[in-house]
Amino acid sequence: MTRQIHLGLFMQGTGNHVAGWRLPGAHASFQDIDVCVSLARTAERGKFDILFAGDGYGVRAGSHPSQAARLQPLPMFSALAMVTKHIGLGATASTTYNDPYTVARGYATLDHISKGRAAWNAVTTAQPEAGLVFGRQHPNHAERYEVANEFIAVVKQLWDCWEDDAIPADRDSGVYIEWDKIHAIDHKGKFFNVQGALNLGRSPQGHPVILQAGGSEAGQTLAAATADVVFAVVQDFDESRESYKALKQRVVAAGRDPDAVCSMPGVMPIVAETDAAARQQLNMLQNFVDDSVSIKMLASRVGINVTRDDLDKPLSIDFEIPGSSHGFSRTLRNKAMRDGMTVRELYNLVAAARGHLVICGSPKTIADEFEKWFTGRACDGFIVLPAYFPGAFDDFVDMVVPELQRRGLYRHDYTGVTLRDHLGLPRPDGPYTAKTGR
């Protein structure tokens, strides 16, 4: 089958640009389910593979509005499952602040509700404040990943407890469940002890799709071993080709098929009829940015602490990679060094798309870039971050999607049923299916 671009929508009701909600007519809420429904419907109109919603814990003054006030992803996606038919539903849940049984059950439930469209973005949670709301010490980076490895392994075992045909519900014989087709797990690990089975039959996808977004060494190793989709943070084509190649090599080293892992970097497309009009739109959005918010974002994303007075000073690139998120800080630091940026330039970059790549231009310009990155093997698709909703997303779906379709790079319609079908990923056999040949 011809390789085609995969697209995901990064849902942020107030827009992915930190000041997107300030544009007249833009949605200004991520806690209004009607806003979420409208985003989902537009994404499905654009034949997107997946919707994605992030998550965290607690509130930090000055954070992005859609990260401060948002619906919890799993229940939000349960609602969206009922008003969509095709699109994948990617909900974030932390491996540091959950337990495997609850997560396995919750995502298997979403997979049943949506008839095979659930995905779990397994994050380790970078922000130390998260520990406070749970009354726990936030573990360090290495421990968070050690926990995540065990956590995901347990979740997968729980998803496999039931053989696919364990519920015959045979009225004639009176057999509802074949109990010998339910296999309790007996996991005694460093962080988790889980004995028993999930109280839910195997889900339509077997395993809901697993997303991973860690850019550190430990994050990439975990992704190569366990993830189906990897979200990347990119700023440079050549650098991305290298990391794409490195990821696929890691996947092979983990004993997996390199095509079974799909790499999708985040991109904010600012699209207008002409390149000049798109540039003007970006400038207008940047003018709405509040200094205090961007300065906080610089600190959390890049690990650089500045005040308003520092903005026009040259950037000292001699800053430490913070222990929170390696992926963002490394990519942004490399970009700043490569381009000899000032503090203000880096600040503007972080303010626009929180560190993700911004591509600005006409539908042709945007499609050219997407084509270059995709055919040049720097990625398998993109997580699209519209600057504001609904306008910027409508523009993308109405202007860029048809251009990608015209070039044969993107589907005209859904051809499968489940999210695994859209992504071209096989449905994993359960271990018992493989053994008995069932």
Ligand SMILES: Cc1cc2nc3c(=O)[nH]c(=O)nc-3n(C[C@H](O)[C@H](O)[C@H](O)COP(=O)(O)O)c2cc1C
């Ligand atoms: C596109 C994208 C989305 C992310 N979404 C979340 C999220 O919703 N919640 C979260 O805690 N971390 C999120 N992260 C952060 C990572 O999952 C990861 O925890 C963080 O980058 C630290 O890992 P690292 O040091 O391996 O990069 C996201 C990262 C990327 C690139």
